[in-house]
Amino acid sequence: MGDGEAGVSAQTLLSIVPVLLYAPVGVIVYWRLIPRLCPPGKRLANVMLAAQLLVTVLSLAIQPASVYEKWLWTFSSWNWNESEWNIPATLASTQLALVGGVALLTAWFTWRRSRLNGLYYVAVGLVFVYLALDEFFALHENLPNWSSYYILLGVAIAVATMLVAARSPRPAWLWCICLLVGLATSATGAMVFDVFPVACGNVALLPIEDCIYSSYIEESLEYIGIWLVLVAMLGLLCHSAPALPRRARRALYAMPALWIFLLLLNSLAPHLELPLTADTAEVQLESGVRLRGFHVDSKSGEALRLRLYASAMQADYLGLGYSLHLVDQATGESAAGQDEWANRQHSIWLFGPDYSPVYRQWMEVRITPSTPTNRALWIVLTLWRERDGAFVRQKILSSELPLLDDKQVILGELVLPAESPPAWSTPLASFDNGFALETVDMPERARAGEQLDIAFAWRSDAAGLADYSQFLHFVHAESDEWWGYDQSPLGPRLPTRLWYSGLADSETWHIPVPPDLTPGQYTVYTGLYRVSDLERLPVRNADGLPSIDARVRVGSIIVER
Secondary structure, rough: OOOOOOOOOHHHHHHHHHHHHHHHHHHHHHHHHHOOOOOHHHHHHHHHHHHHHHHHHHHHHHHOOHHHHHHHHHHOOOHHHHHOOHHHHHHHHHHHHHHHHHHHHHHHHHOOOOOHHHHHHHHHHHHHHHHHHHHHHHHHHHHHOHHHHHHHHHHHHHHHHHHHHOOOOOOHHHHHHHHHHHHHHHHHHHHHHHHOOOOEEEOEEEEEEEEEEHHHHHHHHHHHHHHHHHHHHHHHHHHHHOOOOOOHHHHHHHHHHHHHHHHHHHHHHHHHHHHHHHHEEEEOOOOOOEEEEEEEEEEEEEEEEEEEEEEOHHHEEEEOEEEEEEOOOOOOEEEEEEEEEEEOOOOOHOOOOOOOOEEEEEEEEEOOOOOOHHHHHHHEEEEEEEOOEEEOOOOEEEEOOEEEOEEEEEEEEOOOOOOOOOOOOOEEEOOOOOOEEEEEEEEEEEEEEEEEEEEEEEOOOOOOOOOEEEEEEEEOOOOOOEEEEOOOOHHHHHHHHOOOOEEEEEEEEEEEEEOOOEEEEEEEEEEEEEOOOOOOEEOOOOOOOOOOOOOOEEEEEEEEE
């Protein structure tokens, strides 16, 4: 665009879209179809079209003064999680649910006359109820190649509709054609316009000041398409039952309100789950978010699945995200992780920006072959906020849970088991808690002031549950002078509290020999003691005999200068 050349604003162009889309459709439908509907059908069609136009106009006219207001009215966004569960999504979901409800009601009236047509309406009704759930909860986001499945589903409905039309009287054909046109229009908006790039600079040689996002046209086409499907289904209902009973009319009018009520009830689910299925926790962050609880659903070898429960005012929850990592306790490095936007599906826009719902967040960290086994891993959670393209970690103000630092909270710890070799028949030491020291490999000689390497092979037939430390006592054969060295049996990488039944692992200790140690032969003893109270763990030697002083002899070594 050259200097001084004024462009048309994207807002102006978008304001023309409703006229270009709704005007021709409205003229044709109100000329050919609406007069054929029964009175309840006319009322519902008029109300849903008026709601569409109202939401469409308001979404264009309102200039958001906050991030919350932008979320409340936006049709779409670069972050899909910030454009769902708001007013446009609620209306779209309600309209789809109404189509499903009308189809099921039509099945009720046609079942006795034609079982095949009745099955068609039942199937269509269930499909649209699912689509209503998908529209609000974005279920397809978790389905790989979802567009392919939806295309097949649309084709199946279209083919079934044509078959039903072929078996129906001619007056029903017009409604079947309207249904097919509605499906095609909605599919065009959902799948065709979705791949269009953002238009900036010029549109059809017309200069514009900013950018036009095709998502607005996409959602408008979806709105119109589903409204046409609704009109068609209402027409088929009126054709099947020209004089609707009073109960059927009441059911029709109650369907939209009932669906919105069910969406509201769904928002209470995390409130109920929190005290029943979650481990309670209170973590307050500077963003205004409170972590209320969490639950680890699976510690399988394929993934770690976590449910988080957090509360915040709706206005404070926008633009937030979670990072979940498995952090190696010995190295402090992340072994696996996942970043996700904060899920807003339990946000209830009807209650306003100051309402504080409980949000439920599902997260999954995939366990890959490269993820280390037999290592103590912390489950670490971080909350971040997107600001001008940067992801800023949020500071933790207070926490009942341990912290890795002032921005990372430790939800728990785990160990990924490794495959274990067969057990030795006669271990050197068998401890009362199920631990067994199978072998010890050490040199015959060591030099004072240098490093002594000793390898220990351990096995466990029970969960560790507590922290134990292993001691080594080197006792001089002549003078009974002794010195010792203590550490966790498998080092800091796997404390005994995380040992599991079936564990088999080994660790090489690198022991500094005191430079002033008296030369000579030393008998080597080992044992375990509980870190919390320093009490030794009872043990039996290789012959199965209990040790009086809770230690066993594992060999001897000559120390030289």
